Structure formats: structure tokens, C-alpha cells
Amino acid sequence: MTLNILFSDRDEAWTKWEGPLRAELHAAGITANVHRSYDTPQSVDFVIYSPASPLQDFSPYTNLKAVLSMWAGVESIQDNRTLTVPLTRMVDPGLTEGMVEYVTGHMLRHHLGLDRHIKSSGTWMPKTAPPLARNRTVGVLGLGALGAACAQAAARLNFDVHGWSRTPKSVAGLTCHDGEEGLGKILSLSEILVLLLPLTDQTRDLMNAHRLSLLPKGACLINPGRGHLIVDDDLVAALETGQIAHATLDVFRQEPLPSSHVFWSHPGITVTPHIAAETRAETAAKVIVENIIRAQKGQPFLHLVDRTSGY
Ligand code: NDP
Ligand code: OXD
Numbered sequence: 218m219t220l221n222i223l224f225s226d227r228d229e230a231w232t233k234w235e236g237p238l239r240a241e242l243h244a245a246g247i248t249a250n251v252h253r254s255y256d257t258p259q260s261v262d263f264v265i266y267s268p269a270s271p272l273q274d275f276s277p278y279t280n281l282k283a284v285l286s287m288w289a290g291v292e293s294i295q296d297n298r299t300l301t302v303p304l305t306r307m308v309d310p311g312l313t314e315g316m317v318e319y320v321t322g323h324m325l326r327h328h329l330g331l332d333r334h335i336k337s338s339g340t341w342m343p344k345t346a347p348p349l350a351r352n353r354t355v356g357v358l359g360l361g362a363l364g365a366a367c368a369q370a371a372a373r374l375n376f377d378v379h380g381w382s383r384t385p386k387s388v389a390g391l392t393c394h395d396g397e398e399g400l401g402k403i404l405s406l407s408e409i410l411v412l413l414l415p416l417t418d419q420t421r422d423l424m425n426a427h428r429l430s431l432l433p434k435g436a437c438l439i440n441p442g443r444g445h446l447i448v449d450d451d452l453v454a455a456l457e458t459g460q461i462a463h464a465t466l467d468v469f470r471q472e473p474l475p476s477s478h479v480f481w482s483h484p485g486i487t488v489t490p491h492i493a494a495e496t497r498a499e500t501a502a503k504v505i506v507e508n509i510i511r512a513q514k515g516q517p518f519l520h521l522v523d524r525t526s527g528y
Contacts, residue, residue: 218248219248219249219250220247220248220249220250220262220263220509221249221250221252221255221260221261221262221263222249222250222251222252222261222262222263222264222265222509223252223253223254223255223261223263223264223265223272224238224251224252224253224265225253225264225265225266225267225270225271225272226265226266226267226269226270226287227267227269230267230269230287231253233498234265234287234498234502235251236498237498237499237501237502238251238265238498238502238505238506239251240502241502241503241505241506242506242509244506245506245509245510247506247509247510247513249509258277258278258279259277259278259279259280260280261278261280261281262280262281262282263281263282263283263284263285263509263512264278264281264283264284264285265285265287265505266284266285266286266287266294267286267287267288268288268290268293268294273297273299274299275297275299275300275301275302276299281302282302282303282512283302283303283304283305283508283512283518284300284302284303284304284305285305285505285508285509286304286305286306286307286522287307287496287501287505288306288307288496289306289307289308289309289312289362289363289415289496290306290415290416290443290528291304291306291415291522291528292415292416292417292443292527292528295522295524295527295528296524296527303518303521303522304521304522304524305508305518305519305520305521305522306520306522306528307496307501307504307520308362308504308519308520309496309497309500309501309504310500311495311496311497311499311500311501312362312363312494312495312496312497312501313362313363313366313494314494315493315494315495315497316363316366316367316413316441316493316494317366317367317370319441319467319489319492319493319494320367320370320371320411320413320439320441320493321367321370321371321374323439323465323487324355324371324376324409324411324439325374326465327409327437327439327462327463327465328347328350328353328376328409329347330345330347333345349375350371350374350375350376351375351376351377352377353376353377353408353409354376354377354378354379354406354407354408354409355368355371355376355377355378355379355407355408355409355410355411356378356379356380356381356403356404356406356407356409356410356411357371357378357379357380357381357391357410357411357413358380358381358400358403358410358411358412358413358414358423358442359380359381359382359412359413359414359415359442360380360381360382360386360388360393361382361413361415361528363413363494364380364382364411364413364414365380365388367411367413368380368388368390368391368411369388369389369390369391372389372390372391373390378390378391378392379391379392379393379394379402379403379406379407380392380393380394380403381393381394381395381399381400381403382394382395383395383419383526400428401431404428404431404432405431405432405433406433407432407433407436408433408435408436408437409436409437409438409439410432410436410437410438410439411439411440411441412424412438412439412440412441412442412446412447413441413442414442414443414446415442415443415527415528416442416443416445416446417526417527417528418527419527420443420445420446421445421446422445422446422447422448423446423447424438424446424447424448424451424452425448425451426448426451426454426455429451429452429455429460429461430455430460432460432461434459434460435459435460435461435462436460436461436462437461437462437463437464437465438452438461438463438464438465438466439464439465440464440465440466440467440468441467441468441493441494442468443468444466444468444469444470444471444472445470447464447466449470449479449480452464453479453483456483456485456486461485462485463485463486463487464485464486464487465486465487465489466480466486466487466488466489467489467490467491467492467493468491468493469491472491473490474488474490504519504520507519508520
């Protein structure tokens with residue numbers, strides 16, 4: 218049997234994915250057409266999807282078995298009412314490794330006060346050595362594939378790491394919190410706070426003026442999660458008072474971040490252009506093909522999105 222697979226993303230993505238995808242399908246013994254479009258949507262078995270895809274109406278795809286997202290964050294598709302088949306999200310070793318490197322790099326920048334020491338003003342400051350990591354508390358909101366890996370990397374560097382999730386969790390090397398009370402606790406401790414939550418109705422605007430005020434004065438924020446997790450004006454206000462010393466932001470309410478946005482010029486904000494981590498076709502194609510195999514065998518999907526909780 219020949220499967221029909223629609224690869225729905227931009228041209229640049231196809232260039233990167235075509236080789237690894239065809240190689241993985243071949244290695245799995247799957248005979249498949251993989252095209253960028255089909256004249257007969259009813260013949261399509263699987264859609265490999267990114268938020269850059271123009272595809273919004275899935276109703277003509279009447280024989281679809283699943284939509285397989287190449288992105289970890291699925292907020293732009295998970296509430297699509299025309300999508301009535303299983304939706305899977307991306308958990309890819311390459312994506313996780315990239316995120317661990319991004320978070321660790323920016324965390325160490327803040328921990329070591331690298332900006333202060335590199336941009337020396339010509340004044341010798343021998344008494345400004347940073348504390349050891351064991352004396353620095355790091356909080357990670359979101360203990361999923363990415364958050365747990367970043368939190369554990371920080372723990373391996375000896376940071377005192379706390380994590381927060383929706384459901385109670387136990388992750389080696391960290392102190393875990395959950396629920397509203399747990400949020401208050403972790404915020405009160407985190408000198409460096411990392412946001413790795415998905416965007417849902419529950420997490421939208423989470424970091425508002427009140428929650429920013431719960432952090433220790435002078436805390437640093439790193440947000441590679443989603444822009445809508447933070448109330449922009451409240452963050453700027455917290456930077457003005459020194460409540461927040463610095464925010465490193467990779468994701469924004471509007472992307473690309475408009476050139477007139479205050480974040481670009483604010484001295485307390487570092488902007489990176491949504492590059493914290495990227496799904497790597499070399500490793501991720503295997504994950505996509507594994508889910509196609511599972512669908513064919515009637516086995517449960519990996520990384521199935523729970524459309525009720527929204528991630
Ligand atoms: P997961 O779905 O694996 O993990 C999500 C985590 O967030 C879980 O621990 C979950 O809790 C927790 N969570 C969800 N809702 C709540 C809530 N209301 N209260 C408390 N905790 C909550 O996601 P990933 O780790 O794979 O990815 C996280 C996000 O990172 C993505 O959704 C995406 O937005 C972003 N991302 C950004 C990239 C970039 O380049 N900037 C690249 C890839 C992803 P529980 O464990 O209880 O379910
Ligand atoms: C993702 C992302 O969700 O790149 O995969 O942000």
C-alpha cells in the first residue's frame with residue numbers, strides 16, 4: 218500500500234527535510250508519495266505540519282489519519298475545529314539539545330555577570346566575583362521535554378534548581394512544585410527564571426505585574442517559551458524599578474518583533490530572533506516516521522497533543 222503524505226511548510230523547510238524524510242521512510246520499508254500539495258485532499262493519509270503552513274481548513278482531508286507537527290508548540294493549530302484526527306507535537310533530541318545549550322548559555326551569562334565584567338569601565342573590581350552556582354537559585358516554569366532537560370542541565374552545574382509543572386512531578390536533581398501555591402513558592406526563590414511553558418488559556422499573561430513582583434529583587438528572566446507568557450508593559454515597568462535586572466527574550470507576541478518595539482532598544486532586554494532551538498530534520502524525521510509506523514500498526518502515537526489541556 219502506498220501512503221500519501223503532505224509536507225506543509227515553506228520551501229526552505231522542504232529543502233532541509235526532503236532527504237531525511239525520504240531516507241527514514243525508506244529505512245522503515247514504507248512506500249509513500251511525499252508532496253507539497255495534492256489535487257485530491259481526500260487521498261492524503263498524513264499531514265506533516267508547521268505553523269508557517271497556509272493550511273487551515275482540514276475538512277477536505279476526509280481520510281486523514283493524523284497531523285504530525287514539526288514544532289513543539291502547537292498553540293496555532295491545536296484548537297482548529299476542522300482538525301478532527303490526532304495531532305502530535307515534536308519532541309526531538311536535536312531540539313532539546315539546542316534548547317539546553319541556549320538556556321545554559323544565557324543562564325551563565327546572568328549568573329557570572331559576564332556583561333559587567335567584559336564591559337569593564339577601566340576600574341579594577343576585584344571584589345565582584347559571582348557566587349558559586351550552588352548558591353544561586355534557578356527556577357524553570359514548565360517541566361516537559363525541554364524544561365526538564367534544561368533544569369537538569371542546570372542541576373548538573375550545581376545550581377539550586379526548582380521546577381514548576383501543571384501536574385505533580387518528580388525530576389531527579391530538582392525540587393518540583395505545582396499549582397498556584399507552588400508557583401508563588403518558586404517565584405519567591407528564583408534569581409534566574411526560565412519560561413518553558415506552552416501557550417494555553419492557563420499560561421497566557423502568566424508573568425504579569427503581580428507575579429513579577431514575587432521574584433527576588435534583581436532577578437533575571439529568560440523566555441524561550443512563548444511571547445504571550447509575559448505581559449510586555451509589566452515587564453518593562455519591572456525593569457524600570459530594578460525588580461527585574463535583565464530579560465533575555467527569544468519569543469514575542471508579534472514575530473518578527475516590530476522594529477519600533479521598545480524591547481529592541483531597552484538596555485535591560487536582550488532580544489534573540491526565535492532561535493533558541495530548532496527542530497533538526499536529521500533527528501526529527503525519525504520521530505515523524507515512527508508515528509506513521511504506529512498509526513499503521515494501530516499503536517498509540519508518541520507525543521499526542523491533549524486538545525483539552527491545549528498542549
Ligand atoms: P511539553 O508539553 O513537553 O511540556 C510543557 C510543560 O509545561 C509541562 O511540564 C506541563 O506540565 C507544563 N505546563 C503546561 N501548562 C501548565 C500550567 N497551566 N501550569 C503549570 N505548568 C504547565 O513542552 P516542551 O517542553 O516540549 O516545550 C515547551 C514550549 O517551548 C513549547 O510549547 C514552545 O512554546 C516552546 N518552544 C520554543 C522554542 C524556541 O525556539 N524558542 C523551540 C521549541 C519549543 P505537566 O508536566 O504537568 O503536563
Ligand atoms: C517550536 C518552536 O515550538 O520552534 O518548535 O518554537
